[in-house]
Amino acid sequence: MSDSKTIKKAYERNRKAIEMRPSVGQSTALTKVKIRDGTTCEIESGSKTLVCDIGEAEGGNDAGPGPGIFERAALGSCLAMGYAQQAAVMEIPVDHIEVFVESDFDARGQFGLTDDPPGFKALRYEVRIESPAPEVQIIKMINRADARSPVLDDFKRPIPIERKVNIESTRAEPS
Template sequence: MADPQTIKEAFERNRKAIELRPSVGQSTALTKVRVRDGTTCEIESGSKTLVCDVGKIEGGNDAGPGPGIFERSALGSCLAIGYAQQAAVMEVPIDNIEVQVESEFDARGQFGLSDDPPGFKALRYRVMIESSAPEETVRELINKADARSPVLDDFRRPIPVERKVEITSTRVKTS
């Protein structure tokens, strides 16, 4: 398990590398998603693989968490990791970190029954940190981590989305 000193050293090493060469901190990431069995998706990103699916009530195989779970998980884990890193950098002792992410949604848009957007209507997160440090110090680390959270920023700020489509015909040509 990564201890606070290891986390702090890694954070400071990466910060210094990016400070010296900003291009080190700029990159493009690729995640591939392939449907393998009806609705079951195999997700591959670098050496990591995950499975995503929807429940049987939605016609799926229930082979893994659904996309909404991954969205909430991405936010919650990014925040939790940020709190752990900021605590290590600030040398604030932490006994426990938990983040709960709640979403509101209305499925009518997904099924074409409303003109409302099909995605989340609202997101809320609750941060629970156990620490022997003064409350104002813990609040300071939470505020710093929130301000630097990439996934929280992704949810708060509109980002450009571009679509490219490739269609390959599998029809057999007859002469």
């Protein structure tokens, strides 16, 4: 298990490496998603694998969490890890961290029943931290972590998206 000294040491080492060579902190990541059994997605990213699916009521197999769960989980876990990291760096003792992420959505857009966007309408998160440190220090740490959270930033601002389509025909050629 990572303790606060290990977290702080890694953070400072990585910060120094990126400060000395900014290109060290810049890269491109790739995640591959492949459909099997109708709606079940096999997700591969490096050595990590996940499964995503929709529920049976939606025509899926209910083989794993749905995309909305992963979105909320990505935000909540990024925030929670950021709080743990900043607490370690700032040497603020923390006994417990929890982040609750709640989303509002309206499925009508997904089914073409409205012109409204099909995604989340709102996101809210609640941070629960147990610590003997003064509240003002904890708030400062939370604010610093939020300001540096890559996933929180991804949700806050538009990101350019490009689409490339590759269609491979499976039709038999006439002989």
